[in-house]
Amino acid sequence: MSAHANPATVADCLRLGAGFSQNDRNWIVEQFAPLDARLAAFPADGTDLELMVKDRAARGQKVTLECHIPGQPRIVATSAEEALHDALNDVRNDLRRQLNDAKTRTEPGSNKHLRTTGPDAPAAPLDPEQLVD
Template identity: 75%
Template sequence: MSAVANPATVAECLRVGAGFSQGDRNWIAEQFATLDARLAGFHADATELEVSVKDRNARGQKVTLECWVAGRQKIVTTSSEEDLHAALNDVRDDLRRRLNDAKTRQEPRHNKHLRETDQPEGVPVQAAERADAETA
């Protein structure tokens, strides 16, 4: 996969929605920073993240993290954890899993490991890769 010229990062793409203030944005972005490696495959100008919370600090609060990447379906993750930090970690980790799942579903032909396991018995991998290269 070629490098993206302007890779998406949490710091660049994150918006805070209902229940959060701009003052909350920096610590939330720090908590979500581990998503940067996963977002780097997308263009920053085609990627948006929005985090919101309903009934903040109350029993039954609900944190929602939405992710839009151009050309893909919107991903929405939610958490009802009572601790705000735990809820933010929950939606972050779920988004990372769902981005990984979407990438695997959308691009298995680029995954050498998946191609190797799909070869019929008795066909050397190198011969199959040569055949793939000739038909590409």
């Protein structure tokens, strides 16, 4: 994953689903702005964030944030926090954590398979006995 000419941002990729209106968009984009740093590793084209809430403002509401990134498994963050603001913070932080985990899994330094395969793979380690003069 590397920087793209047109990196994904919350403002470009967020779709509001059930329970939200376009009047909610600006404050939600502002609240989700910390995700931009992590989303920038992905192309805006094809990256999609969908935010939904079931039973908004009712006891037991459920907020769901789904993230679709080309070539990556779908990421879903949910929260049952009673206050909408708290639930949005919860799904934002969970999505950020999951994006960090996904990035770590695909970096060669964290994935032995990626470190030892491909054209840039290091040669097999030397046997210490071969180093004797």
